[in-house]
Amino acid sequence: MARKKLDELSKGGVYFKNANYTTTTLLIVEPKSWYHDANNTFNGNPTPRDVAIADITVFRNADELKDGNPSEVLKGAQITGAALVNVAKEAIGEVFFAGKVDKVQGKSGAPYWSWIDVTSLAHEEQGDAYLEAREAEVQAAVDDAPDFD
Numbered sequence: 001m002a003r004k005k006l007d008e009l010s011k012g013g014v015y016f017k018n019a020n021y022t023t024t025t026l027l028i029v030e031p032k033s034w035y036h037d038a039n040n041t042f043n044g045n046p047t048p049r050d051v052a053i054a055d056i057t058v059f060r061n062a063d064e065l066k067d068g069n070p071s072e073v074l075k076g077a078q079i080t081g082a083a084l085v086n087v088a089k090e091a092i093g094e095v096f097f098a099g100k101v102d103k104v105q106g107k108s109g110a111p112y113w114s115w116i117d118v119t120s121l122a123h124e125e126q127g128d129a130y131l132e133a134r135e136a137e138v139q140a141a142v143d144d145a146p147d148f149d
Contacts, residue, residue: 013076016056018084018101018113025065026123027098028057028131029115031088032076040080052079052088057130065126068133081113097127 021027032055037048058072059065079085084101098115106112118124 014074014078016054016074016077016079016084018081021058021101023060024058024100025061026059026118026127027100027115028059028095028127029088029091029098030055030057030095031092033092034085034089042080049080050082050085050089052085053077054079054088059127062123065123065130068126068130070130083112083114087115095131097124099123 032053034050034052036050038051040047040049040051042049054074054077056072056074056077057070058074060071064071079088081101087096096115097118099118100116101113102116103111104114104116118127
């Protein structure tokens with residue numbers, strides 16, 4: 001059987017394009033794994049960089065969040081921004097909320113992409129309620145599944 005090297009394989013699903021998530025209300029980030037110095041092509045140049053893989057539920061506005069109806073669910077999204085990856089890799093197997101991503105000024109003066117905190121306690125509570133409802137739906141589906149024993 002032919003064997004592939006890990007760096008030849010895809011590291012996840014869609015690419016998390018930071019600039020598309022600068023005006024969101026809530027991002028529910030569920031990091032699954034991360035890869036150190038993974039092969040990554042940026043502007044046509046192969047560059048090794050750290051990559052985090054996460055499922056990200058996107059609520060673009062307060063109405064979507066209140067209704068529990070996300071505009072997007074990114075499965076296996078590849079996150080490549082260094083500061084974004086550093087946070088995500090600390091939460092593998094857990095979940096965290098961000099209000100959005102945006103560029104912030106670094107100590108050196110150079111901007112970098114960062115997770116920005118949720119600015120509303122109500123939004124955090126609605127995010128928690130969404131996760132609880134989602135888990136209850138999953139459990140109900142498991143309970144309804146046939147028993148093959």
